[in-house]
Amino acid sequence: MELSRTTLGLAVGLAGTLFLGYCVYFDQQRRKDPLFKKKLRERREKAQHNATRSRTLGGPLPxxxxxxxxxxxxxxxxxxxxxxxxxxxxxxxxxxxxxxxxxxxxxxxxxxxxxxxxxxxxxxxxxxxxxxxxxxxxxxxxxxxxxxxxxxxxx
Incomplete structure (x- = not known):
């Protein structure tokens, strides 16, 4: 049984739409989390702190x-x-x-x-x-x- 191009195109389009819906749904769930902003802020502060610490010696010592x-x-x-x-x-x-x-x-x-x-x-x-x-x-x-x-x- 051979699939036509139209059927194949519809299947790929449907799979893409389902994947996009999946991504949007879980992004909304993540953003609804009451601790999301707190976790995000902590992660950014930690990254900034690590960046500052990595620059502590200002690069390699001369x-x-x-x-x-x-x-x-x-x-x-x-x-x-x-x-x-x-x-x-x-x-x-x-x-x-x-x-x-x-x-x-x-x-x-x-x-x-x-x-x-x-x-x-x-x-x-x-x-x-x-x-x-x-x-x-x-x-x-x-x-x-x-x-x-x-x-x-x-x-």
Missing amino acids: DMSDHEAMQRFFLQQIQLGEELLAAGDLEAGVEHLGQAVAVCGQTQQLLGVLQQTMPASIFHLLLKKLPEVSERLRASMTANGGTTLQEEDVE
Whole structure:
């Protein structure tokens, strides 16, 4: 028994329509779920948090012996820190600024400038977080085979 093109076309059209109806029905059921918006918001926040965490080191760490690479890394961390602080993400902003301070050759001067330009509460948060950030950078550089930071560079 051979199916005609018309019958085959109708069968394919009917199957497509049923599949589309199935998709619409379950999409409506999903949207009616009282926890849908809460779950969606949590998933988006988690994705944003993971994206922020993946940028925490601002990409791969530069070679400590390459002065230009260190300078680019320093400037990138300052810029990211300022952007995140302006956006209201204090924790990530302080993390980036802490990394900039940790790789800076003139730590005391940079801390003095930051103290004058930042609100006191954020500056104190930076000071509290600085040892943790410095240790994480040191561990990351050691694990990547790079040279470690000098003790006088991290205070």
